[in-house]
Amino acid sequence: MPAGEVRLVFCNAPDRDCAERIARALVEQGLAACANLLPDCLSIYAWQGQVEHAHETPMLIKTTAVRLPEVIGLIQALHPYEVPEIIALPVTEGLPAYLQWVRGQTLPLDKSA
Template identity: 60%
Template sequence: MIVCNAPDAEAAERIATTLVAEQLAACVNILAPCRSVYRWQGEVERAEEIPLLIKTRADAYPQLEARLAALHPYDVPEIVALPVARGLPSYLTWVSDSVISSGG
């Protein structure tokens, strides 16, 4: 599972659609806007962002990360991979079957 914040709904939709269409992700949840407070270039910033929850396989992560970084408008996008410890076997099989193999 990858967590990533997009700057707006249009970018979130574009990123989600591309990752699923290119079979780098099985599913991307586009969540409700959130308020982010962060330090950037020495200043405390505030922004409304759109969280994305991206479901993929571990072996597809390098390709997904590269594509997500290329699609994202931020200079340094939040791209954080979280391990999935457990899940409904049929759901995890669906995720696995929906993502291309690392060999392409």
Template identity: 55%
Template sequence: MSDETILLVLTNAPSAESARQIARSLVDARLAACVNILPACQSVYRWQGDVEEAAELPLLIKTTAAHYQAVEAAIRVAHPYELPEIIAVPVTQGLPDYLAWVAQETRRPASAPPAS
């Protein structure tokens, strides 16, 4: 996969506040061009031997493969879960102008320091 490949990264947050915090931190650092925070969904999953249920807000994060490691690290720092869902799916088709916008918005201006 090329560093220029556009990725759709998926994660879920337990609250609107944590979802906004994750989204803002990624966009502010230019690690993502856009993050959609979807309405709450009900998740059913097995955790530490028990079946759990929780209301969560899905986040759809648009970024590039070049930024994946930094996006994953930023989510792990900001996320309240011990083991957050972080899944990246390569975008193989899309409106060319939109994909170019994602690539452009995740480039740092020449004067900007790298995101930590």
């Protein structure tokens, strides 16, 4: 997996405050270039044998393949759900300058410096 491959991560949070906390941490730690918080939505899903529904705040998180394991780990650490939705899709096309910006914002820190 080339380090520069851009990923779009989908994640729902139980409320806007939680989504903002996760998004800010990802960007501040250089794991994501950007996170968009969308208007709240109604999610209907199966959980532990029951059909549930909840109002949630969707997040669209832009990162790279090399940072994805860290993104997943941080979301899991900050998210209150037992099994948070974390789905990553490869970005195969886009404005080259934007994709390069995402790559530049998420470069791993050089541990030898």
